[in-house]
Amino acid sequence: MKQLTAKDIEELAVGAAVLGSGGGGDPYLGKLMAKQAIEEKGPVRLLDAEEVPDDELVIPSAMMGAPAVMLEKLPNGKEPEAAFRAVESFFGKKAFAVMSIEAGGINSCIPIYTAARLGLPIVDADGMGRAFPEIPMVTFTIGGLSASPMVCCDEKGNQVTLKTIDNFWVETLSRAVTVAWGLSSMIGLYVMTGKDLKAYGVRGTLSLALEIGKRILGAARSKTSPIDSILEVTRGHRLFEGKVTDVQRDLTTGFVRGKAAFEGTDSYKGSSFALDFQNENLIGRRDGKPCAMTPDLITALDRETGRPITTEHLRYGQRVTVIGMPCAKIWRSEKGLALVGPRYFKYDLDYAPIEELMKGRSA
Amino acid sequence: MRYRLGIDVGGTNTDAVILDRDDTAAAFGGYRVVAQCKRPTSEDVSTGIREAVQGVLEQSRIEPSGIAHAMLGTTHSTNAIVERKGLAKIGVVRLAAPSGHAVPPFIEWPADIIARIGRHYRIVKGGYEYNGAPISKPDKDEIRGALDSLKKEGIEALAVSCVFAPVNDEQENLVRELAGEAFGPGFTVSLSGEIGSIGMLERENATILNAAISKIASTAYRSFQDVLRHHGISADLFITQNDGTLMAVDYACRYPVFTIASGPTNSLRGASFLSGISDAVVIDVGGTTTDVGILRKGFPRESATAVEIGGVRTNFRMPDLISIGLGGGSLVREGEGGVSVGPDSVGYRITKEALIFGGKTLTATDVAVSAGMYELGDAGKVSRLDKRIVEGTRERIRLMVEEVIDRMKTTSEDMPVVTVGGGSILLPEKLKGASGVVRPKHFDVANAIGAAISQVSGSVDGVFDVAGKGRDRVIEEVKAAAKAEAVKAGADEGSVEIVELEEIPLAYLPSNAVRFRVKAAGTLKK
Numbered sequence: 018m019k020q021l022t023a024k025d026i027e028e029l030a031v032g033a034a035v036l037g038s039g040g041g042g043d044p045y046l047g048k049l050m051a052k053q054a055i056e057e058k059g060p061v062r063l064l065d066a067e068e069v070p071d072d073e074l075v076i077p078s079a080m081m082g083a084p085a086v087m088l089e090k091l092p093n094g095k096e097p098e099a100a101f102r103a104v105e106s107f108f109g110k111k112a113f114a115v116m117s118i119e120a121g122g123i124n125s126c127i128p129i130y131t132a133a134r135l136g137l138p139i140v141d142a143d144g145m146g147r148a149f150p151e152i153p154m155v156t157f158t159i160g161g162l163s164a165s166p167m168v169c170c171d172e173k174g175n176q177v178t179l180k181t182i183d184n185f186w187v188e189t190l191s192r193a194v195t196v197a198w199g200l201s202s203m204i205g206l207y208v209m210t211g212k213d214l215k216a217y218g219v220r221g222t223l224s225l226a227l228e229i230g231k232r233i234l235g236a237a238r239s240k241t242s243p244i245d246s247i248l249e250v251t252r253g254h255r256l257f258e259g260k261v262t263d264v265q266r267d268l269t270t271g272f273v274r275g276k277a278a279f280e281g282t283d284s285y286k287g288s289s290f291a292l293d294f295q296n297e298n299l300i301g302r303r304d305g306k307p308c309a310m311t312p313d314l315i316t317a318l319d320r321e322t323g324r325p326i327t328t329e330h331l332r333y334g335q336r337v338t339v340i341g342m343p344c345a346k347i348w349r350s351e352k353g354l355a356l357v358g359p360r361y362f363k364y365d366l367d368y369a370p371i372e373e374l375m376k377g378r379s380a
Numbered sequence: 381m382r383y384r385l386g387i388d389v390g391g392t393n394t395d396a397v398i399l400d401r402d403d404t405a406a407a408f409g410g411y412r413v414v415a416q417c418k419r420p421t422s423e424d425v426s427t428g429i430r431e432a433v434q435g436v437l438e439q440s441r442i443e444p445s446g447i448a449h450a451m452l453g454t455t456h457s458t459n460a461i462v463e464r465k466g467l468a469k470i471g472v473v474r475l476a477a478p479s480g481h482a483v484p485p486f487i488e489w490p491a492d493i494i495a496r497i498g499r500h501y502r503i504v505k506g507g508y509e510y511n512g513a514p515i516s517k518p519d520k521d522e523i524r525g526a527l528d529s530l531k532k533e534g535i536e537a538l539a540v541s542c543v544f545a546p547v548n549d550e551q552e553n554l555v556r557e558l559a560g561e562a563f564g565p566g567f568t569v570s571l572s573g574e575i576g577s578i579g580m581l582e583r584e585n586a587t588i589l590n591a592a593i594s595k596i597a598s599t600a601y602r603s604f605q606d607v608l609r610h611h612g613i614s615a616d617l618f619i620t621q622n623d624g625t626l627m628a629v630d631y632a633c634r635y636p637v638f639t640i641a642s643g644p645t646n647s648l649r650g651a652s653f654l655s656g657i658s659d660a661v662v663i664d665v666g667g668t669t670t671d672v673g674i675l676r677k678g679f680p681r682e683s684a685t686a687v688e689i690g691g692v693r694t695n696f697r698m699p700d701l702i703s704i705g706l707g708g709g710s711l712v713r714e715g716e717g718g719v720s721v722g723p724d725s726v727g728y729r730i731t732k733e734a735l736i737f738g739g740k741t742l743t744a745t746d747v748a749v750s751a752g753m754y755e756l757g758d759a760g761k762v763s764r765l766d767k768r769i770v771e772g773t774r775e776r777i778r779l780m781v782e783e784v785i786d787r788m789k790t791t792s793e794d795m796p797v798v799t800v801g802g803g804s805i806l807l808p809e810k811l812k813g814a815s816g817v818v819r820p821k822h823f824d825v826a827n828a829i830g831a832a833i834s835q836v837s838g839s840v841d842g843v844f845d846v847a848g849k850g851r852d853r854v855i856e857e858v859k860a861a862a863k864a865e866a867v868k869a870g871a872d873e874g875s876v877e878i879v880e881l882e883e884i885p886l887a888y889l890p891s892n893a894v895r896f897r898v899k900a901a902g903t904l905k906k
Contacts, residue, residue: 093478
């Protein structure tokens with residue numbers, strides 16, 4: 018039986034930022050909350066998806082809002098439980114476990130907090146295997162699972178339950194509520210059975226984040242580079258090595274869209290790289306040719322420490338290694354690509370898996 | 381009354397300079413250097429200052445009464461925090477409830493500092509939303525109860541934090557008022573809105589540190605003032621802060637935490653003054669390390685990420701610096717990959733261990749003397765140094781510095797480079813990425829000069845809703861507010877300019893919330 022301890026959370030948060038694919042929000046706040054809850058209530062049991070019976074309920078728990086506000090107006094601490102219990106009461110049945118909808122960024126840790134507070138186990142799975150900016154962008158949508166009934170809670174005790182016709186309305190309405198509450202809320206949504214979880218969840222993502230974090234922090238202690246070791250555990254590819262030569266950000270519709278340009282160093286000398294992002298990194302091009310694209314994961318790492326650099330922290334002069342990691346298989350289905358493929362983000366590109374794009378390529 | 385005295389207390393040396401007003405030196409802000417003196421920093425700090433001040437007074441032969449302003453840069457507060465010395469027992473009142481309970485004050489603080497200052501806090505009703513609407517109304521009785529119970533716990537100073545305090549200071553001021561009633565006048569109360577910017581935990585941490593060092597900082601500043609009086613200098617003493625501007629002693633006693641990174645800031649500002657260049661890369665080479673920073677409009681570019689001080693995460697206004705292990709005392713070695721320089725250094729033992737002083741360790745300074753770049757010690761001891769090592773060392777230093785220059789720049793365009801600090805003699809006259817390399821006169825006392833020419837500033841940092849009034853109107857308002865802060869801090873109104881304006885839209889939600897950080901600065905009122 019696997020248990021998540023406070024020390025694990027430290028590592029998991031670092032790994033979650035790698036899976037955040039450049040976005041997902043700083044896991045710092047979630048990490049502090051989860052560590053504290055574990056210190057107070059004891060370790061959280063980490064369940065394999067197979068351990069959840071088909072007819073039992075699992076409820077994901079998450080935080081939404083503007084990252085800058087989340088770090089200023091800190092939660093009360095009761096919201097995640099309240100949202101979870103409210104969703105549960107809708108079904109008149111106790112949930113079996115807590116789950117994460119997003120393995121990358123802050124929402125990797127919030128559900129661990131919720132689980133510790135409730136004394137429930139957490140499932141080693143999520144709905145993305147990475148981070149994406151919108152609520153419908155989860156593998157559960159591919160399976161036709163409904164995000165609603167969704168419950169949003171604020172720190173004051175306000176609660177809004179949404180019952181909508183589809184997952185897109187959930188996005189629109191919950192954002193409106195979150196804005197009204199001062200740009201931060203805790204949510205419970207996408208309640209599902211063990212059967213649906215096994216069919217549509219992305220499995221093993223918490224332990225993956227934990228393993229990545231262990232390797233990065235371990236390398237920091239031994240003063241070695243963890244990058245090869247990260248590539249090994251994520252089945253990833255080294256896309257580029259170089260320095261940031263330009264970062265452009267354009268702020269539209271509340272999302273950070275932008276481009277970063279890189280110039281090759283060492284064995285990549287003479288070569289260039291470009292990264293397109295919208296909160297998360299979406300397309301990586303080497304010398305103008307795509308070598309990784311959404312929903313595959315693209316993350317820029319500090320070349321020496323292997324620490325992930327989010328899109329908002331990219332800046333001129335940083336020495337980075339850009340890595341690409343294959344996404345969960347289910348994302349590569351027709352429905353998955355319609356939801357989070359390059360065309361959804363308005364890039365005129367047909368999706369091609371990273372393994373194919375990188376075939377025969379080397380530094 | 382026309383002179384300025386600048387003092388910098390560093391880890392190794394205490395430097396003093398005297399500047400004279402000179403209207404022909406317009407490019408240098410109307411001042412020129414008339415005396416400079418370097419003395420070892422003493423254990424008690426005061427002795428080193430006394431000697432350095434005596435040195436410049438003798439050299440310049442001016443009447444002590446002719447000094448109009450005295451400016452001191454010191455790392456005294458930083459050392460107190462890092463060494464956990466003389467810290468006060470702190471109580472925290474956080475205005476936030478019902479928010480804020482999930483992550484209490486003092487989270488992730490090192491145990492050895494908690495052992496000194498305790499873990500006394502109360503989270504009470506209050507706080508604001510990003511747009512200034514209250515989260516909940518503060519309850520005076522609840523606050524009084526919190527203060528009374530903290531008093532019983534024996535706290536020696538109070539830190540007050542409030543959600544979005546940088547947007548509205550009303551609630552924190554209310555607590556200060558009530559604390560005055562509970563603890564009596566003269567009790568130290570630090571308000572988070574006066575200390576830091578958005579980011580509750582980091583700002584609160586900084587406020588706690590500020591309260592914790594208030595007492596020892598006040599004692600130190602008063603004793604420096606006594607040193608000046610001892611020399612017959614009646615000028616008011618100012619303390620330099622992280623952003624390159626000044627605080628009057630009374631103000632510095634209330635905000636000692638603002639002095640934490642004043643050392644590197646003064647060297648950047650001094651470099652700007654001495655070279656007459658306001659936008660440049662500045663390289664300060666000391667005995668052990670080289671600090672590289674960026675000057676923007678004569679001020680240091682500030683770091684955007686959280687800065688830890690003594691193991692405590694804060695969001696101080698700190699210069700964005702990269703430090704590398706390169707200095708005059710850096711060890712030079714020859715290995716398989718060629719010559720390496722540093723990161724280890726003989727430090728202050730250079731006068732015993734370097735070859736030119738009869739020691740056995742090959743240092744970067746030995747190589748500089750051997751190459752004829754500098755005269756020091758016994759050049760005969762290094763005259764037969766292998767040419768390969770000399771060339772290899774110079775090449776290595778050049779590459780190390782060029783890489784840092786490139787990392788610090790925000791565009792690929794070449795920028796002017798100004799080199800200061802005693803060790804800057806190691807640097808070549810041409811560097812990649814540099815449109816020119818300048819090593820100005822008085823480069824070895826740039827810090828003290830930076831202190832002497834400091835300006836006064838005011839700043840505003842908050843999240844504003846731009847939908848109602850419109851973006852342009854909001855920008856005008858925040859600029860005016862920053863200028864008013866600068867004048868309040870002692871700036872001459874006519875000289876105040878906006879030196880920094882940063883606009884950060886809040887991601888993820890399509891609202892019209894924008895965060896502005898604005899800073900205004902001006903010359904000290906005569």
